[in-house]
Amino acid sequence: MMKKIIVPIVLLFTVLSLSTCKKDKPGESFNLFTLEDDKQLGRQTDSTILANPSEYPILSKSQYPAAYSYLLNIRDKILASGKMDHKDDFDWEVKIIQDDSVLNAFCTAGGYIYVYTGLIKYLESEDQLAGVMGHEMGHADGRHSTIAMTQQYGISTLLSIILGSDPSLLSQVANSLIGFKFSKDHERDADARSVIYLCPTEYNAAGASGFFEKLEANGQAGGTPEFLSTHPNPENRITSIKAKKAELGCTGTATKETEYQQFVNALP
Numbered sequence: 001m002m003k004k005i006i007v008p009i010v011l012l013f014t015v016l017s018l019s020t021c022k023k024d025k026p027g028e029s030f031n032l033f034t035l036e037d038d039k040q041l042g043r044q045t046d047s048t049i050l051a052n053p054s055e056y057p058i059l060s061k062s063q064y065p066a067a068y069s070y071l072l073n074i075r076d077k078i079l080a081s082g083k084m085d086h087k088d089d090f091d092w093e094v095k096i097i098q099d100d101s102v103l104n105a106f107c108t109a110g111g112y113i114y115v116y117t118g119l120i121k122y123l124e125s126e127d128q129l130a131g132v133m134g135h136e137m138g139h140a141d142g143r144h145s146t147i148a149m150t151q152q153y154g155i156s157t158l159l160s161i162i163l164g165s166d167p168s169l170l171s172q173v174a175n176s177l178i179g180f181k182f183s184k185d186h187e188r189d190a191d192a193r194s195v196i197y198l199c200p201t202e203y204n205a206a207g208a209s210g211f212f213e214k215l216e217a218n219g220q221a222g223g224t225p226e227f228l229s230t231h232p233n234p235e236n237r238i239t240s241i242k243a244k245k246a247e248l249g250c251t252g253t254a255t256k257e258t259e260y261q262q263f264v265n266a267l268p
Helices: 002-020 035-050 065-079 117-122 126-141 144-153 155-163 169-176 184-198 207-217 226-230 237-248 257-265
Strands: 093-097 105-107 112-116
Touching: 035 112, 035 144, 065 093, 065 126, 065 257, 093 117, 105 126, 112 117, 112 126, 117 257, 126 144, 126 184, 126 207, 126 257, 144 184, 184 207, 184 237, 207 237
Parallel strands: 093 112
Antiparallel strands: 105 112
16 A cells, blocks of 8 residues: 555656756756657547548548658658657658648647648648648657646646556547647747758758748638648748748758649649
8 A cells, every 4th residue: 555655656756856957958848748658649649530531531542652652752851851859769650631621731749740632732842841841840859749738737647647547648638639739939949940950951941931921922811721720820930930041051942843743733
């Protein structure tokens, strides 16, 4: 009986002591979740999405292998940049959601990447898509979801997960990550990460700014795109992304518009 009481108390004091420690990196936020928790949350979220094909119709990999190969090539260039914190820790799976009416992409904790055909067809070049993918992967790489969940759920959630006292809790947390709204600080960090990841590549490292420029030029016609329901409006993000590129001295210029159009034309 005494041992059962001591274990959670020890864990509680360990977590409390960790939460009061100085962070290893400037601006780093405390996270109660482990990397394995991030991966498990990603798997749970992926299972939820796959179990709901009416809302999330996943494009068949077997029927459209070239489309997936194209996206995986972009992903691999980002992973090969040498700038990611968790390149080898997460799965970094890619799925295409077949819905032309939705301008969105997202990446869950643990590196599960989802891109809507609506966004793909809205963009005009490969560097723009690489920029958006870099941004979304930046959220996972920066562990923004579980940092936010730490702030929202706190120590009791971590203890429940560690001790297994509430088996449904991790699933509940995973479900809440679909359509998750990040803070402005996390959005700015993901924007910066996108430039940092693309900077060593052949791409125009400010590719993500092209997406926001098009949104502004079109006046977000037809209402607010789904992307902006979970991401703040462009505001000064275009300027910030370009400034980050200049700060880092990125020299890549490739936009690959012709290849991108071929990719788009191959989609249903």
